[in-house]
Amino acid sequence: MATANPTVQSAGPISGSRSFLSKLREGDEIARLITFIFAATVVLITVALVYELWTSSVLARHKFGLHFFVSEAWDPVLDEFGALPFIYGTLVTSAVSLLIAIPLGIGASIFLAELAPPRISDTLQFFIDLLAAVPSVIYGLLGIFIVVPMMRNVIYPALNKPFGFLPIFKGPSYGVGMLTAGIVLAIMVIPYIISVSREVLLSVPRDQREAALALGSTRWESTWKVVVPFARTGIMGSVFLALARALGETMAVTMVIGNTPKIAASLFAPGYSIAAVIANDFTEATGELQTQSYIELGLVLFLLTFILNGLARILIIVTTQKGSKVSN
Amino acid sequence: MKRTAVLLMAVLVAGGLVWAQGLLINGAGATFPYPIYSKWFDVYHQKNGSLQFNYQSVGSGAGIKQVTEGTVDFGATDGPMNDEQLKAYQDKHGSAILHFPTVLGAVVPTYNLSGVSGSLNFTPEALAGIFLGKITKWNDPAIAGANKGVSLPAGDIVVVHRSDGSGTTYVWTDYLCKISDEWKSKVNKSTSVNWPVGLGGKGNEGVTALIKQTPNSFGYVELIYAAQNNIPYGTVRNAAGTFVKADLKSVSEAAAGAAKDMPEDFRVSITNAPGKTAYPISSFTWLLVPSKIQDNAKREAIKGFLTWMLADGQSYAEQLSYAQLPKAVIEKEKKAIAKVQ
Numbered sequence: 061m062a063t064a065n066p067t068v069q070s071a072g073p074i075s076g077s078r079s080f081l082s083k084l085r086e087g088d089e090i091a092r093l094i095t096f097i098f099a100a101t102v103v104l105i106t107v108a109l110v111y112e113l114w115t116s117s118v119l120a121r122h123k124f125g126l127h128f129f130v131s132e133a134w135d136p137v138l139d140e141f142g143a144l145p146f147i148y149g150t151l152v153t154s155a156v157s158l159l160i161a162i163p164l165g166i167g168a169s170i171f172l173a174e175l176a177p178p179r180i181s182d183t184l185q186f187f188i189d190l191l192a193a194v195p196s197v198i199y200g201l202l203g204i205f206i207v208v209p210m211m212r213n214v215i216y217p218a219l220n221k222p223f224g225f226l227p228i229f230k231g232p233s234y235g236v237g238m239l240t241a242g243i244v245l246a247i248m249v250i251p252y253i254i255s256v257s258r259e260v261l262l263s264v265p266r267d268q269r270e271a272a273l274a275l276g277s278t279r280w281e282s283t284w285k286v287v288v289p290f291a292r293t294g295i296m297g298s299v300f301l302a303l304a305r306a307l308g309e310t311m312a313v314t315m316v317i318g319n320t321p322k323i324a325a326s327l328f329a330p331g332y333s334i335a336a337v338i339a340n341d342f343t344e345a346t347g348e349l350q351t352q353s354y355i356e357l358g359l360v361l362f363l364l365t366f367i368l369n370g371l372a373r374i375l376i377i378v379t380t381q382k383g384s385k386v387s388n
Numbered sequence: 389m390k391r392t393a394v395l396l397m398a399v400l401v402a403g404g405l406v407w408a409q410g411l412l413i414n415g416a417g418a419t420f421p422y423p424i425y426s427k428w429f430d431v432y433h434q435k436n437g438s439l440q441f442n443y444q445s446v447g448s449g450a451g452i453k454q455v456t457e458g459t460v461d462f463g464a465t466d467g468p469m470n471d472e473q474l475k476a477y478q479d480k481h482g483s484a485i486l487h488f489p490t491v492l493g494a495v496v497p498t499y500n501l502s503g504v505s506g507s508l509n510f511t512p513e514a515l516a517g518i519f520l521g522k523i524t525k526w527n528d529p530a531i532a533g534a535n536k537g538v539s540l541p542a543g544d545i546v547v548v549h550r551s552d553g554s555g556t557t558y559v560w561t562d563y564l565c566k567i568s569d570e571w572k573s574k575v576n577k578s579t580s581v582n583w584p585v586g587l588g589g590k591g592n593e594g595v596t597a598l599i600k601q602t603p604n605s606f607g608y609v610e611l612i613y614a615a616q617n618n619i620p621y622g623t624v625r626n627a628a629g630t631f632v633k634a635d636l637k638s639v640s641e642a643a644a645g646a647a648k649d650m651p652e653d654f655r656v657s658i659t660n661a662p663g664k665t666a667y668p669i670s671s672f673t674w675l676l677v678p679s680k681i682q683d684n685a686k687r688e689a690i691k692g693f694l695t696w697m698l699a700d701g702q703s704y705a706e707q708l709s710y711a712q713l714p715k716a717v718i719e720k721e722k723k724a725i726a727k728v729q
Contacts, residue, residue, distance in 0.1 A: 135582035208601050234546055234587055319551030319588025330587050340590055344449035344553020344579045
């Protein structure tokens with residue numbers, strides 16, 4: 061036993077290094093290393109981003125503290141800055157856009173994946189991919205020249221007359237405002253939802269559909285009760301992708317939101333989003349504190365995205381667990 | 389394949405050598421004078437082949453920041469640097485920075501009123517009242533009083549301002565500060581302010597688009613932008629009490645009035661200038677040049693350009709809708725060039 065021990069101990073490293081060498085020769089180890097570096101850069105970039113935002117906003121963070129999150133002031137002359145109107149505008153426009161885009165997008169993807177003949181489905185998919193690739197400034201122009209007049213002449217009277225007693229539909233409309241921004245954002249994110257959801261729905265195994273049909277369900281029942289729940293996680297993924305785009309969208313939003321840092325209950329009122337104010341004002345910021353406040357706004361936007369993404373993860377985990385319990 | 393690659397390399401190397409021989413001077417700042425600056429730099433480059441100017445129109449605020457940090461050779465701004473900024477520069481470099489007025493611009497009130505074709509007259513009280521949110525209807529006596537015979541609608545005024553920080557906003561708010569104590573104490577002047585009322589549009593084009601899209605709207609844009617895009621704009625009552633429409637002549641007039649008591653550092657506001665025909669919402673735009681430039685070649689190049697800009701350069705101003713500097717200011721600036729060492 062005593063003599064066997066050393067040989068056993070030395071056997072490990074030797075055989076290990078041998079296999080490492082042979083792996084290296086076969087390229088496995090090299091490939092692993094290179095792809096690892098690529099993967100690590102993603103983490104590094106995120107860390108560097110947060111570090112940079114954190115250190116460059118030190119003045120503003122010290123001066124305003126947590127008050128930054130609840131203050132409504134934005135006065136470059138008096139050097140008083142608060143993020144609340146921008147957080148509000150960002151969240152409201154994103155929420156409005158998702159409210160519109162989710163039913164439309166998922167409905168369209170169900171049609172394309174389940175009901176439409178493949179030729180129509182593929183042709184439409186081509187247009188949807190095209191829409192997803194249109195630069196956002198083009199959507200902004202669409203917003204200014206089509207959605208804004210439509211808002212004033214059609215949507216506003218239609219909503220304000222019957223529902224004007226609700227705070228969200230109260231007050232005058234200038235054409236531009238948070239609802240307009242939400243609609244333009246919805247138009248922008250729908251292609252993402254459709255594109256990803258359609259792929260997910262198409263990848264649902266044929267067995268699932270056949271089983272449902274064999275049990276006597278209609279085509280719609282098999283789609284709605286079997287295929288869609290099966291693809292639920294992926295569809296949610298598409299929605300969160302859309303949300304991420306809506307949160308960070310800059311150009312199209314700033315062209316139609318009205319750019320007014322005020323909190324108003326009415327969706328017709330002008331507002332402002334975090335990304336829009338940074339794009340608008342950052343280069344012309346006059347004082348160090350103002351510049352740093354914009355950087356801190358960037359940090360806030362990052363935090364917002366982080367929290368919402370985290371919530372999305374939790375939601376997916378919870379719902380998949382529920383789903384698997386039901387199927388058990 | 390290989391030969392093309394070698395050829396390409398040779399061209400690149402040769403290009404690099406040519407590039408290295410010329411002198412490149414970097415500047416950054418105001419967007420408002422960008423059209424004339426790029427014209428000047430282009431013409432000056434043609435006259436002095438080895439010398440090249442590279443100007444980034446990143447905005448006045450960024451221009452001040454970059455020249456203070458020393459990342460560019462000169463800056464440009466629509467609003468003069470304040471004392472705090474001058475001190476920051478002095479602390480960092482141990483020497484001062486100089487302002488050189490280059491051309492003049494103006495800001496005009498513009499509006500969208502159906503049925504009103506001629507240009508409207510605006511009193512200072514009306515302008516301040518509208519932007520403070522105190523005058524909310526178009527047929528308010530403060531507006532109607534100056535426009536007898538024009539049937540103004542009873543609709544609400546939709547105020548439109550710039551959403552991005554801008555020299556145009558600086559000039560506009562600087563003017564409002566001079567004519568309204570309430571504006572001065574409540575809002576004050578800056579490249580971006582805390583607006584009491586109104587919608588924000590990005591850039592002159594954003595403001596114009598919003599005004600065109602919104603009935604009964606009222607806002608302000610640069611004179612050059614309004615002139616080039618045939619946007620109707622109103623007259624403003626000046627300090628002497630006459631209603632003046634902005635044009636190159638009335639803007640130059642405003643500068644001439646201020647030229648008499650021009651301070652040594654050229655940091656002067658010419659809004660609400662005296663003079664019977666002076667347009668009251670006018671402003672200089674400035675180049676920011678360090679008073680100490682270590683590099684001999686760069687210093688001489690910048691001084692040469694300034695001298696040329698004050699002489700031949702001025703003749704390019706009017707074709708691009710900028711008003712020329714008054715003679716008295718040019719003479720004073722010529723002397724100031726010697727301060728660059």
